[in-house]
Amino acid sequence: MTAPITAxxxxxxxxxxxxxxxxxxxxxxxxxxxxxxxxxxxxxxAPFGGREMPMAYGWGTGGIQVTASIIGVDDCLKxxxxxxxxxxxxxxxxxxxxxxxxxxxxxxTAEATIIQTRHRIPEAPLTEDQIIVYQVPQPEPLRKLExxxxxxxxxxxxxxxxxxxxxxxxxxxxxxxxxxxxxxxxEVNARHVMAPSPIPKFxxxxxxxxxxxxxxxxxxxxxxxxxxxxxxxxxLDFDDHPFAVQTFDTPCGLCDATGVFLDEVIxxxxxxxxxxxxxxxxxxxxxxxxxxGPRAAAAARLGFPGSAGDGx
Amino acid sequence: xxxxxxxxxxxIDNTHALIAEERRGDPAVPELGVDQVRQQLGxxxxxxxxxxxxxxxxxxxxxxxxxxxxxxxxxxxxxxFRTTLPRFGAAEPIxxxxxxxxxxxxxxxKDLPGGQVLGPTYDYTHRLLDxxxxxxxxxxxxxxxxxxxxxSMPRVTDLLGAExxxxxxxxxxxxxxxxxxxxxxMSFPANRDQRLQNLFRGDEGFLLALGYAxxxxxxxxxxxxxxxxxxxxxxxxxxxxxxFPIAIGEIEVTExxxxxxxxxxxxxxxxxxxxxxxxxxxxxxxxxxxxxxDRALRAGELGEDRDHPPQDEEFVLSHSDxxxxxxxxxxxxxxxxxxxxxxxxxxxxxxxxxxxxxxRQEAAE
Amino acid sequence: MTRSEPLMEAAGVGHIYAGxxxxxxxxxxxxxxxxxxxxxxxxxxxxSTLLSCLAGALEPSSGQVKFDVGRQxxxxxxxxxxxxxxxxxxxxxxxxRQNPRDGLRMSVSAGGNVGERLMAVGERHYGQIRDQALDxxxxxxxxxxxVDHLPRTFSGGMQQRVQIARILVSRPRLVFMDEPTxxxxxxxxxxxLDLLRGLVRDLGVAAVVVTxxxxxxxxxxxxxxxxxxxxxxxxxxxxxxxDDPQHPYSQLLVSxxxxx
Numbered sequence: 059m060t061a062p063i064t065a066x067x068x069x070x071x072x073x074x075x076x077x078x079x080x081x082x083x084x085x086x087x088x089x090x091x092x093x094x095x096x097x098x099x100x101x102x103x104a105p106f107g108g109r110e111m112p113m114a115y116g117w118g119t120g121g122i123q124v125t126a127s128i129i130g131v132d133d134c135l136k137x138x139x140x141x142x143x144x145x146x147x148x149x150x151x152x153x154x155x156x157x158x159x160x161x162x163x164x165x166x167t168a169e170a171t172i173i174q175t176r177h178r179i180p181e182a183p184l185t186e187d188q189i190i191v192y193q194v195p196q197p198e199p200l201r202k203l204e205x206x207x208x209x210x211x212x213x214x215x216x217x218x219x220x221x222x223x224x225x226x227x228x229x230x231x232x233x234x235x236x237x238x239x240x241x242x243x244x245e246v247n248a249r250h251v252m253a254p255s256p257i258p259k260f261x262x263x264x265x266x267x268x269x270x271x272x273x274x275x276x277x278x279x280x281x282x283x284x285x286x287x288x289x290x291x292x293x294l295d296f297d298d299h300p301f302a303v304q305t306f307d308t309p310c311g312l313c314d315a316t317g318v319f320l321d322e323v324i325x326x327x328x329x330x331x332x333x334x335x336x337x338x339x340x341x342x343x344x345x346x347x348x349x350x351g352p353r354a355a356a357a358a359r360l361g362f363p364g365s366a367g368d369g370x
Numbered sequence: 371x372x373x374x375x376x377x378x379x380x381x382i383d384n385t386h387a388l389i390a391e392e393r394r395g396d397p398a399v400p401e402l403g404v405d406q407v408r409q410q411l412g413x414x415x416x417x418x419x420x421x422x423x424x425x426x427x428x429x430x431x432x433x434x435x436x437x438x439x440x441x442x443x444x445x446x447x448x449x450x451f452r453t454t455l456p457r458f459g460a461a462e463p464i465x466x467x468x469x470x471x472x473x474x475x476x477x478x479x480k481d482l483p484g485g486q487v488l489g490p491t492y493d494y495t496h497r498l499l500d501x502x503x504x505x506x507x508x509x510x511x512x513x514x515x516x517x518x519x520x521x522s523m524p525r526v527t528d529l530l531g532a533e534x535x536x537x538x539x540x541x542x543x544x545x546x547x548x549x550x551x552x553x554x555x556m557s558f559p560a561n562r563d564q565r566l567q568n569l570f571r572g573d574e575g576f577l578l579a580l581g582y583a584x585x586x587x588x589x590x591x592x593x594x595x596x597x598x599x600x601x602x603x604x605x606x607x608x609x610x611x612x613x614f615p616i617a618i619g620e621i622e623v624t625e626x627x628x629x630x631x632x633x634x635x636x637x638x639x640x641x642x643x644x645x646x647x648x649x650x651x652x653x654x655x656x657x658x659x660x661x662x663x664d665r666a667l668r669a670g671e672l673g674e675d676r677d678h679p680p681q682d683e684e685f686v687l688s689h690s691d692x693x694x695x696x697x698x699x700x701x702x703x704x705x706x707x708x709x710x711x712x713x714x715x716x717x718x719x720x721x722x723x724x725x726x727x728x729x730r731q732e733a734a735e
Numbered sequence: 736m737t738r739s740e741p742l743m744e745a746a747g748v749g750h751i752y753a754g755x756x757x758x759x760x761x762x763x764x765x766x767x768x769x770x771x772x773x774x775x776x777x778x779x780x781x782x783s784t785l786l787s788c789l790a791g792a793l794e795p796s797s798g799q800v801k802f803d804v805g806r807q808x809x810x811x812x813x814x815x816x817x818x819x820x821x822x823x824x825x826x827x828x829x830x831x832r833q834n835p836r837d838g839l840r841m842s843v844s845a846g847g848n849v850g851e852r853l854m855a856v857g858e859r860h861y862g863q864i865r866d867q868a869l870d871x872x873x874x875x876x877x878x879x880x881x882v883d884h885l886p887r888t889f890s891g892g893m894q895q896r897v898q899i900a901r902i903l904v905s906r907p908r909l910v911f912m913d914e915p916t917x918x919x920x921x922x923x924x925x926x927x928l929d930l931l932r933g934l935v936r937d938l939g940v941a942a943v944v945v946t947x948x949x950x951x952x953x954x955x956x957x958x959x960x961x962x963x964x965x966x967x968x969x970x971x972x973x974x975x976x977x978d979d980p981q982h983p984y985s986q987l988l989v990s991x992x993x994x995x
Contacts, residue, residue, distance in 0.1 A: 082454060105555040110449040115697025117704065140707045144378050147704050153379070177708045195701065206684055208558045216818035220825075220855025224840070227854065228847050230861055231883045233720060239712035258712040278694045280555035296861040304715045321707050322714065336708055 079126040079159040085109055089127035089282070093273060096284035101250030102214070103197050108280035118151055119277025121174050121193035125155070128189065128273070129172060134162040136170035141178035141319065141336035148176070167339050177240075179261040181318050181340040184270035186287060192255040194276035197283060199243040199253040219251050222294060230299055239304065245292045246285055260303045260319045265291040310335045311353030312362075313344035325360060332357065393438050407431035416622075416651025417441055421692065422448030423552065423571050425621050425650050442573075446693045453552065460548060462606040462615050466625045466648075467528065470602040471519050473652075476526045477595040478629060484523035489516075489600065490652070526597035527627045527644060536629065536642045558684055559670075565687060569664055570648060572690030574656045580680040581662030589666045589678035593645065596629035600652055624649050626657035630665050632672065643672065741765040742909060742941050743789070744809055747798035749965075750784050758784030759965040761798070768908065769939040773956030773973060775988070777947055781965035783913070786945045790830055790911045791820050802909070825855050829902030833914040835894035838901070839886045845872060845897050846882040852905040871900040875930060892923035896930065903934060910935075912944045916951055928954050949989070953977060961985045 077083065085107075092106040111119040129135065135155055139148040143165040151174065152163050164170050167180045176193040184190060200210045203221045213219070222243055229236045242259035246252045254262060255274060265272065265285060272285040285291060295301040309316045311323075311332035318340060320333035332353040335341035345354075394401065408415055408431035418430040422445045430448055437443035473489025476482055530536040542561075551567040560568070569577065584591055602622055606615040626647035632640065645665025647657030666680040667687075679685050689695060743766040750758035759781035766772050776782045787793035789800055791812050801809040802823070812820065824830075832838035839848055849868040850858075858864050869879055875896035877889075886894050895915065902910060915931065916924040932955055935942055944955055952959055952973055959976045961969040961984065969982040980986045 076454065080454075082456070105557065107553045107555060110446075110453040110693060112450040114446070114700055115694045116699075116701030117697060119697075140705045145705055146378070146382060149379055150382060153382070176704075177706070195698070206558075207688075208684070212817070212821075216821060218821065218825075218855065220851055223854040223859070224843055224847050224851050227850055227861065227864065228843060231844055231846055231865070234723070235720075237716055237720075239716045240709040256706075256709050258708050260712070278698055295859075296864075297859050298862050304712060306715075319708065320711070322711055336711070 076158055079129050081126045086127040092282045096282050097286050100285050100289050101246030101252040103281040103283045106280055106282050108277050115278035118193040120275030121191045124191045124273050124275035125174050129159055133171045134164050134169055136164050136173045139176040142338040165339050177256050179264045181337045186269045188270040190270050190272050192274045194255045194274050197253055197276040197279050197281040199251050222251055243294050247289050258319055262293045308333050310351050312351045313341045313349045314351040315344055404431045404435055407434050416653050418444045418448055420649040420653055421445045421571055424448050424452040442692050442696050449693055464603045467525050471523050473600040476597045484520040487519055568687045568690055569660045573692035576690055577659035577663050581659035584662050584666050584680050589680040591665050592631035593628040596627045598626045600624040622651050624653050624657050626661045628661040628665055742768045742803050744801045748788050748795045749797040750788055750795045757965045762967055766941055768941055771942045771956045773952030773959045774945045775952055776962035780962040782945045782962050825852055826905050827908050829907040829910045831912040831915045833917045835898045838898040841886050844883045848897055848901045849904050871904045875900045892919055910940055910942045914946050
């Protein structure tokens with residue numbers, strides 16, 4: 059486990075030549091103004107003068123700019139990708155902020171004041187004292203249906219969302235059910251239709267009336283949007299085909315958790331596989347509390363990371 | 371043997387060490403100096419400065435060295451540096467009419483005031499590998515001293531414009547500060563300042579291909595290379611406390627003005643129109659592609675049909691930037707376990723449904 | 736038919752393009768609920784420009800186009816806000832394009848195409864949307880087993896019928912048709928016209944039909960305007976204009992068809 063790092067009062071980045079949290083103060087102010095606008099109009103995509111970041115577009119530059127603009131020396135940052143703290147890109151972003159802001163970092167959801175995420179919402183409920191920052195590849199939920207920005211902006215402005223249901227209609231007509239499984243569109247505050255970023259639809263209900271502030275940054279597309287705490291977030295559906303989340307038949311192989319989102323891990327070339335928590339911190343916490351999953355022993359034999367000893 | 375799918379800190383450190391080692395290559399071979407890149411790979415430096423949107427040959431050369439010659443990566447490095455620089459303000463528009471010419475050609479007039487100046491170009495080299503270059507140490511043959519060019523080298527477009535044959539391009543009096551693509555997001559419909567800034571940074575290969583497509587009929591606009599000029603121009607800046615412009619340096623640029631046929635529609639008299647291309651350094655191919663695409667994108671404004679991708683503003687301007695494009699394409703390398711798992715659950719469910727239906731049908735038969 | 740209030744009123748509508756080229760000039764008429772107005776003329780006569788002005792796509796440079804928006808009565812279409820106008824276009828109006836590809840979503844099934852307007856106004860019951868789509872596809876004589884097929888697998892005549900169903904499903908009060916049978920085989924044209932006439936009569940929907948084909952207006956329209964050089968040269972009941980044209984140009988137009 060990574061030990062929290064305490065930030066000094068007078069912080070100087072390692073390179074000396076960059077400002078605290080990399081962005082210059084003027085840029086941060088511009089982004090904060092955009093954030094305020096986004097919070098004032100929940101689900102509205104506010105354009106902002108996104109900067110080139112020292113990470114590639116599509117690798118979280120939007121989320122990083124949002125985090126850089128809101129982070130302070132007293133914050134404690136958690137970064138996850140696919141729910142896990144130890145995926146390469148999560149590690150890379152965490153290191154970036156350690157280097158340019160020197161803030162405390164953590165893997166424990168409960169300890170974090172800011173959680174930057176790609177593709178998941180942690181299993182543990184978030185609180186009023188936390189902010190979750192989503193990395194967004196494509197902020198426009200209508201883009202697959204209407205490629206033109208000039209047109210989609212009008213569709214949002216005039217609440218012309220019929221097309222969104224045409225997509226869901228087509229799913230049901232062809233497959234008998236809505237086949238969108240991630241980045242499942244939601245209606246925010248009974249007004250704007252919004253892309254929740256490519257989180258599994260499993261996580262959509264967590265957005266509804268969430269106590270934490272939810273911020274979304276799309277760097278390449280230069281859009282920021284937000285959901286204020288305790289806001290209505292409804293997944294689009296039909297009256298006779300209501301929204302439903304994924305379910306898993308088995309519990310987590312390591313910690314026995316049910317009702318959580320699971321990753322499938324292939325164990326050998328003979329087809330053996332097991333399901334484990336996608337949220338690595340949640341899994342670790344349960345194992346520390348003594349929960350043992352049906353595949354824990356097998357995983358330990360295979361040297362699966364975090365399976366043996368790590369939980370103790 | 372089971373291999374852990376999740377990486378970590380050590381892996382990242384290792385990969386950094388690996389690329390550093392690879393970059394240096396065989397230590398028995400002398401290390402490449404940034405000055406060597408700057409001096410001897412000048413066209414690469416020009417491209418990185420142009421698409422990196424920063425005129426700094428030394429930093430561009432450093433970026434090329436750091437990126438092991440991967441120019442798109444070098445452009446990215448330069449952009450990421452540029453974005454942190456403070457803004458003093460906007461320079462005065464450069465005056466390419468007052469350029470110190472090194473090369474100037476026109477395909478539309480055999481002779482013209484100031485004459486044609488071939489300058490340095492690969493156009494008339496035979497593309498034969500020069501094995502003499504494989505040996506190092508020799509000094510290049512010295513080029514003969516260039517004859518001094520005429521003091522006056524009016525732009526071809528100014529000559530045509532004087533006759534009213536070319537659509538004049540005047541500053542928009544309603545426009546305040548020029549758009550700044552480095553500070554503001556693109557918005558559509560885009561004004562020409564937005565468009566030209568976007569095309570200036572745009573990927574050379576992308577613009578070349580689109581320009582080529584217009585020539586082959588996908589948005590044909592009958593271009594003539596009215597003039598291509600390359601040389602040094604002065605950059606002037608007006609400090610607030612002075613109130614008048616002062617020269618702050620010279621930069622090398624290439625400018626291409628395409629002259630295009632125009633039949634006259636929507637109330638405009640028949641006249642020539644133009645497409646404009648500009649780039650840092652010697653970047654002729656880039657400026658020509660840019661000029662073709664700039665003209666193609668004026669289709670709407672000139673009342674022409676917009677049937678082809680080069681005429682489609684959102685298509686071209688949203689996809690021209692290679693830093694954005696390479697980032698988003700390469701992000702497919704990032705883990706997508708969660709999305710993939712969601713699809714897997716869905717697909718298995720759908721297959722199970724199909725099998726159940728199939729089994730029922732078989733039982734019924 | 737009650738003739739109290741017109742559904743649409745054009746008063747001195749004209750459009751001059753930026754270069755001074757006249758699109759249409761000083762066109763006035765009233766269109767009553769359930770009435771079908773034909774506009775004929777050769778290409779360049781200004782009929783397409785006029786249709787664009789009437790359908791809210793092109794703001795006239797002079798005159799007014801008013802539409803009965805219900806409680807507020809006749810209102811200038813171009814004084815409506817953009818969202819009001821767009822709402823009008825997808826509920827109370829419909830435009831049948833000459834090329835069905837311009838009026839259909841080619842990558843959406845026939846049923847989805849027909850259901851779109853219902854979903855656009857808030858219908859959220861899949862089963863009911865599908866039932867209505869099936870009903871309307873039936874009315875335009877498209878078999879129920881084609882409901883989930885993409886329009887690109889349909890013939891030109893079938894695509895045109897899907898386009899008509901897609902518009903009529905929202906029960907519009909006014910439909911604009913731009914050469915609705917253009918580009919179709921003669922035998923297919925006749926069948927489509929027959930179908931259109933039946934639907935327009937049954938639903939009591941008003942329509943403005945622009946065409947160069949006198950057979951189309953003979954069959955569909957109650958009244959007829961003949962246009963030339965951007966102006967209306969003759970205006971009257973369809974049968975009267977076609978059987979007893981008064982203006983020399985109308986006479987020429989009618990006789991040239993008869994000769995052909």
